[in-house]
Amino acid sequence: MSNDHPAQVGAGRAGGGVRTLDPRLDAMLVRRGELVNRWAEAVAHGYMHSVDLLDQLIEVESLIAYGWPRIWLQHSRGWFERDAALVHSASNPSPACPTCRARAAALGAPEAA
Numbered sequence: 734m735s736n737d738h739p740a741q742v743g744a745g746r747a748g749g750g751v752r753t754l755d756p757r758l759d760a761m762l763v764r765r766g767e768l769v770n771r772w773a774e775a776v777a778h779g780y781m782h783s784v785d786l787l788d789q790l791i792e793v794e795s796l797i798a799y800g801w802p803r804i805w806l807q808h809s810r811g812w813f814e815r816d817a818a819l820v821h822s823a824s825n826p827s828p829a830c831p832t833c834r835a836r837a838a839a840l841g842a843p844e845a846a
């Protein structure tokens with residue numbers, strides 16, 4: 734059985750719209766989503782481990798690209814566009830960022846919009 738069977742529909746999953754029957758790919762997509770979110774948070778707030786997170790993200794993306802090349806070709810651009818939407822800063826907070834939410838809560842302000 735091929736590793737790159739595309740059976741993707743839908744949205745809102747960690748893989749940015751990829752639905753797969755392969756649990757290994759599912760795990761990779763979940764891991765990628767977690768790493769991207771943590772990386773965006775680390776960069777926005779100057780956390781020192783942002784480079785480590787980027788290294789881990791590149792490793793996961795390489796595994797996806799080599800293991801499921803068709804999925805990679807079909808979806809990676811959309812993932813990168815989603816990733817770009819996570820870029821933010823302390824002065825331009827993101828509701829998806831745990832640090833931004835914690836800071837807004839500490840200030841007693843409404844959550845970042």
Ligand SMILES: [Zn+2]
Binds near residue numbers: 778822832
């Ligand atoms: Zn933030």
